[in-house]
Every structure is written in C-alpha cells, then in structure tokens.
Amino acid sequence: xxxxxxxxxxxxxxxxxxxxxxxxxxxxxxxxxxxxxxxxxxxxxxxxxxxxxxxxxxxxxxxxxxxxxxxxxxxxxxxxxxxxxxxxxxxxxxxxxxxxxxxxxxxxxxxxxxxxxxxxxxxxxxxxxxxxxxxxxxxxxxxxxxxxxxxxxxxxxxxxxxxx
Numbered sequence: 431x432x433x434x435x436x437x438x439x440x441x442x443x444x445x446x447x448x449x450x451x452x453x454x455x456x457x458x459x460x461x462x463x464x465x466x467x468x469x470x471x472x473x474x475x476x477x478x479x480x481x482x483x484x485x486x487x488x489x490x491x492x493x494x495x496x497x498x499x500x501x502x503x504x505x506x507x508x509x510x511x512x513x514x515x516x517x518x519x520x521x522x523x524x525x526x527x528x529x530x531x532x533x534x535x536x537x538x539x540x541x542x543x544x545x546x547x548x549x550x551x552x553x554x555x556x557x558x559x560x561x562x563x564x565x566x567x568x569x570x571x572x573x574x575x576x577x578x579x580x581x582x583x584x585x586x587x588x589x590x591x592x593x594x
Contacts, residue, residue, distance in 0.1 A: 433460075434450065436448065436450075445501075445504040445505045451507045452507065452509070453502075453507070454506065454507030455491075455506060455507020455508045456507070457486050457487045457488075457491060457510065458485070458486040458487060458494075458495065458506065458507055458513070459506040459507070459508060459509050459512040459513075460485055460513070461482060461484075461485040461495070461516075462486070462508070462512040462514075462515045462516050463512055464485075464511055465515045465516060465518075465519045466515060471519050471521055474519070475519075479492070479496065482496075483496060488506070490502070490506055491503070491506045491507075491508075494506055494508075495516065498516070498517075498520070500513055500517070500527055500530065501508065501531050513527075514527060523536075525539060525540060529586060534541050548584050565581075
C-alpha cells in the first residue's frame with residue numbers, strides 16, 4: 431500500500447516521522463531496539479540477513495539495513511533515534527551517521543553544526559505551505575507580542591541562607 435502524500439513531504443532531505451511512517455517502520459525500529467542487548471548484536475553480526483527475518487521487514491527495508499542506507503531507512507519508516515542504534519552497533523558515533531546522511535565528512539558536518547547548522551533557505555517546503563511560524567516572525571521586529579503573566583515573587587530565603 432502506497433504512502434499517502436502529506437503537505438510536508440516536499441521538505442528537501444526530510445522524512446517526517448509521522449503516524450504512518452511509524453506504522454510502516456515498526457519492524458525496522460524493533461530490529462534496531464533489539465540491538466541494545468549484547469546477545470542480539472552478536473546474533474545480528476553472525477548472520478545479518480537471517481537475523482532480520484525475525485522482524486518481517488519488506489525487501490526494501492532489509493536492503494536498506496544491509497547496505498546501511500540510513501536515509502532510505504528513514505524514508506521507509508525508521509526513526510532516527512532507533513536507527514542510530516544500528517550505527518552504534520557498528521561502532522559509529524552519531525556525528526559519523528549524520529555526516530554520512532548529509533554527504534559530508536565528519537569534520538565538515540561538525541563545522542557546519544558549530545556555525546549554527548544548515549540554513550533554512552532552500553530547506554523549506556517547496557510548495558510554500560511550510561512557511562515560518564507566525565510565532566517566530568512575531569519576534570523579528572523586536573516587539574513583544576505575548577501577554578505573558580508577570581513573574582511570581584521569589585520565595586523568601588531560608589534562615590540558614592540568611593546567616594551566611
């Protein structure tokens with residue numbers, strides 16, 4: 431059964447983990463969670479294809495796991511936090527996985543993140559339906575737009591704090 435198109439499906443390089451993807455990726459995610467146990471990691475490493483059969487993955491999901499195609503795993507319903515367990519089982523850091531997924535070196539990825547991450551320009555919905563939040567835009571002119579309650583008065587200091 432084909433996945434129903436969503437308004438947010440056109441965000442470049444992004445696979446939103448919604449309810450439909452969660453259902454689609456149940457097997458991938460349960461497989462990845464199984465890797466938290468040492469005996470399961472050993473069984474997987476001994477015969478990866480055989481071990482995956484326990485999770486009733488689709489052929490596409492099985493191939494994505496075997497090829498360590500993390501972007502494809504996400505597209506097929508994998509959750510980034512679960513699929514990272516596969517990377518950890520292979521001895522890779524999350525930074526390594528993110529670099530692989532973005533087509534950069536670990537150093538280039540780290541440098542980009544230290545500079546504030548990738549620009550939102552060119553990374554928003556192509557349809558224009560995914561505009562910046564009105565709440566983000568409200569702060570752009572420097573004026574407060576909220577009707578926040580005043581802060582409560584602080585509690586009096588305890589007797590021991592007064593003695594110091």
